[in-house]
Amino acid sequence: MQAKRMPAEGHRKTLVLRLRDALYTQIEAGRYGPGDRLPSEARLTEEFEVSRTVVREAVAALRAEGLVEARQGAGVFVLKPETAPALPFQKIDYARISTVLEMLELRTAVEVEAAGLAARRISPAQEEEMAARMQAVETRAREGGDTAEADFALHLAIAHASNNPRFAEFLAMIGPEVIPRRALDPEAGGQSEGAAYLAAIAAEHARIVHAILRRDATAARQAMRHHLEGSQQRYRALLRGATG
Template sequence: MQSLRRRETLTGQLVKTISERIASGAYPVGERLPSEQVMIDEFGVSRTVVREAVANLRASGRVTTVQGVGAFVVQQERSGAFQIEASGLSVVQEMVSVLELRIALESEAAVLAAQRRTDEQLAAMRKALADMLAAIEKGEDAVQADMEFHRCIAEAAGNPHFLKLFNYVGELLIPRARLQSFRLEGVSMREYLDRIHREHEQICYAIERRDSEAARAALRLHLSGSRDRLQRSISKVSA
C-alpha cells in the first residue's frame, strides 16, 4: 500500500508542477510538453509516473496527445466544471467511490449501446477485445485496450455526453492503471487480466445480441466486481 500511495503522490506532484507551468506560460498553449525522458531526468520519477501524469492532464483537458509525436498544451486553466482532483486518488477508498460513479454511467451506456450500436461500432469493440488478448499474451498490462473497449461502448451509446464523460473519468480511473489492482487482490497479472477479458466478452456478446438488460447486467457485474475486490483489499490491509 505504501509504495502505491507514494507513486500516486509522485503523479499528483508532477501533475501540479506541469499545471503550474502551463498556467504561468512556461509551457505555452500549442507547444509540445518535454519528452518523457526529459521529464524523467528533470523530476527523477519513473516512466509510469510521467505517463500517468500526462494521462491525467489529457483527461482534464489541459493537454492533447498525438501518437508518436508527444503531448501538446491546449488549455492554460480550467473553468469551474466538474473535476476529480488527482490528489484525491491517493486513497483506495476514493477509487471505490469513483468506481460507483462508473457503474452508474457505464451500465446505462451499455443499455443504449445494445439498442443503437452499428456494425462498425461492434467491430471496434471486437478489435479492442482482440488487442487486449494480444497484450495479455505478450505479458503487457493491456490498459489501453481495456480503456478502448469501454470507450467503444460509450461511443456506441449514441450520446456524445457519455463519451465525453468517459474520456475524462476513464483516463483517470481505470483501476488497474492507477492501483495495480491485481497486486492488491493477491493474484497474478495474467489471472487478473484473463478474468477482465472474459467479462468484456460477455458484455460484447450482449451488445451484439442487442440485449439491453443483459448488457446492463454484464457491465454492472464487471465494474461491481472490481469495486468489491478493492473493498476487500481495503479490509485486509485495515485488519
C-alpha cells in the same frame, strides 16, 4: 499627463465600450490593482474627453462584470479577481483505494446504462470497433503487457456505441486512470497483473460485448454491472486488508 482623446463621432454606446475597454486594459495591465481607487468621474471625463454619462455607463459595465465596486462616498475600487471554480475530477488521488472505489461506483452508474443503450443503438462500424478493442485487450494480455490503456479504449468504444456523446465525454474527462489496477499500481503490467485475474476480466468483457452484439440490452446492463461491481468487491477487500 496628456489626455487620451476619445473619438467624437459615433454613438454614445460606442464611446462607452471604448472607455470600458480602456479601463479594463489598465486594470489587466496592473495600473490599477485590487483595492486601488479608480480616478474620479471628473478626472475620467477630462482624461478621455467624454461626457459624465459615458463615464458612468462604462464604470457600470465594469461593475456588472465584477471588476470594480462603488463605495458610498469613497469612489470606485478595483476588486480582487475571483478564483475560477475548480473543474470536476481534477484533484483525484488514485493512489487511495477509497478513491478508486468512489470512481468505480460512479462508473457503474454511468456505464451500465451506456452498455444498455449500446445494445440498442450500435452501428455496424461500431461493432467492428468494439470487437477490435476487445481483441486488443486480449492481445496485450497474451504479450504480457499492461492492458490498462486497451481496457479503457474498450470501455470508451462501448460508450461511443451508445450514440449519446455525453457518455464518451464523461469517460474521456476522467481518463484511463480510472482503470483500477493502473490507478493502484502504475507500474503494473504483464505477470504482475496475474494471469487468473486477466482471464476473469477478459471473460467479463466478452460477456458485455457479446450481449451488446446480440442487441440484448438487459444482458448488456447486467454484464457491465457484474464487471464493475466485481471490481468494487475486489478493491473493498484490499481496503479491508489495508485497514485491518
